[in-house]
Amino acid sequence: MKTVIIGGGIGGLYTAYYLVKYGYEPSNIVLVAAEWPPYSKHRLAEILGEKLSIDYAYIGIYNTLLDKGVKILQDVAIKLNTSNKTVVLRRNGEITYDNIVIATGGKPFIPPLKGTELKNVMTFYDLEDLKKLSRIPRTARVAVIGAGLVGLSAATALNKLGVRVTVYELMEDILPGVIDHPLSTKLEKYLVSRGIKIRTRSRVEEIIGGKTAREIKASGRIEPVDIVVFATGVRPNTEMVRGSGIEMLRGAIRIRRNGMTSIDGVYATGDCALSHDLITGKEVYRPLGFIAAHYARIIARNITGTRKETRGIVPTIYENIGGAHIVRVGLSLKEAESLGLSPTIKCEEAPSYASCTVLQDQAPIGYEAIGFSNKIRNKAWQIYYDIHTMFS
């Protein structure tokens, strides 16, 4: 039995790791990776802000996989043919499989605006982006588009380097979807006090310049700029499955609770696929590394002969945004609403700390917190367990 894994990101890497762990013969695993060695995107902002070597980004287990005899092909998959169980690779041509795991990840989304093709317009997504951003002069004026976790991590890292940063966010609050209004406003105040300009409810309309971006137009206002960084989200990278007959939803691969797609022997995990929310049972698109690894483990179990299904995901997020500790477990108010629930929110506040619990019919379904002391003090673990007790 031969298992081909497409993608050397978190999903692909950890599928290989768990297959080996669960006793699958390593030499029967082929891992097709466009980039090698594998690295963690969670470390890019930290490396940027601390001016560290990119060696910090690499994930250690790739050596273990190589030592065990997993075959690595540095290549890109172009086309999947499920009827004769083959996949076409750009350099290595057609190869066969018994099981295939699609872990092709995501690609950064840039909204279709005038001027996004200009020089000095970029994303903050991979090692190349990191290298580019580490070279910018301290005098540069940077516009970060999107105040999500990626955008704010980039903004605070650049701010640490002394670069002038303005963050543009379409929604009324920063970290939309991660934390809710009462906490967003606290974070915003804190970041502004650190010298980061924040423009919420600001629709970026155009990047203006000749070859190079010089100005940015947002909600009618034009400001000078040297670098524009788009952090406007991720979309599934699924070109290789086009025409394969695999069921998709809103551009992402649908998977069952055992990680298998609509076609037997074809699995998918990570930013190219949907996942299951534990609380609502719904299919959701959450491009988060630990979800990729969650399904990687489930898939490896099923391929090695143990039937296993996920009960679903409870998001567990922590991020240090320039010294502010952000914690989120379960659903935020906004996410719960978008999943069809009618939640309420209850917040409490201390001088260096604030938190909110999201409730549905009096039961906690989410918790979010922001803290400014040197200890992350929160009740997230309790809510995490409460949710698991209630919904499992």
Added chain:
Amino acid sequence: MVKHVLDIDPEKCNACMRCVFACSLARSGVIDERQAMITIVVEKGVVVDIAVCRHCDPAPCVNVCEFDALHVENGRVILDQSKCTTCKACISVCPFGAIRESYGGELVKCDLCGGDPACVRVCPTGAIRYLPAHLVKMRRMGGATRTVYEYLEIIGRG
């Protein structure tokens, strides 16, 4: 061998920082707060906590890690750096604020120095002691209705 863990009494701590420095030195050979796996939490001039791993078993961080990077070994919660991707889910659910981000996104947590904790050796006031686990009482954290262990026992099976 009886499982031993750290017993923490912030009321006895005078914030001398010896444990922090000894921890960093034991781990990395230099004195650097950011590389220490123990934090003295001071608010308004008062020591309110010593944040360090209590080696819960079952442990929320181990439960939540999807990368197989945390496991319990001889009663100690051990973090395997080579498997960690810095997703930080463990930080979000740690009741004790005991997992910290060091340089380059590397996560650090106490490993009890293999059974002879450096912090305990240098603590002059007895605020940190190394005791058999059954003698260590878990305080109720953050106004919780149950102690951490009570919670973990409810959920941790299976």
